[in-house]
Amino acid sequence: MTSETRVTSVEEVENGFQRELDTDRWAAAETAYALAVRHRDxxxxDQSREWVQQCLRLLEGFPSDAEEQVATRRLSVGGVQLPTYLHEGVVRxxxxDIALTNDT
Incomplete structure (x- = not known):
């Protein structure tokens, strides 16, 4: 069995984010990270900064004391490989500088 990874359009990934935001906030944080990468690349x-900030806002609601609490559940989103662990330090x-807010 072969596994093909299709790189989805930014619009498709953004639509997925909207669905996840209502049903799975951790998945939404992973997707926001992927969107930040796609826009940066x-x-x-400006769009990358917005998605970085969205990702950081979502991550604020999750504990980050242990590795299993910050371990990503997916290998990639929309063709972007996710880091093994996702927390504020990794994103920053x-x-x-993109991760800095406009008022910092």
């Missing part, structure tokens, strides 16, 4: 810095490390 496409050179759309991966996105640098």
């Amino acid at each position: 496409g050179g759309n810095w 490390d991966r996105f640098g």
Whole structure:
């Protein structure tokens, strides 16, 4: 059996995020991270910053004391490989200045 990963469009990933936001906030955080990567890699810095901030807001609601609490559940979203662990430190490390809020 072969496994093919189809890179979905940004619009499809954003639609998935909207569904997840109502049903699975952790999945929504993973998807927000993937959208931030997609926009950053496409050179759309403003959109990337918005998705980074959305991801960070979602992660605020989750405990992060142990590895199993921050372990991602999926390997990739929309063609973006997710980090093994997803928490504020990882997001800030991966996105640098983009992760800073406008008022910082």
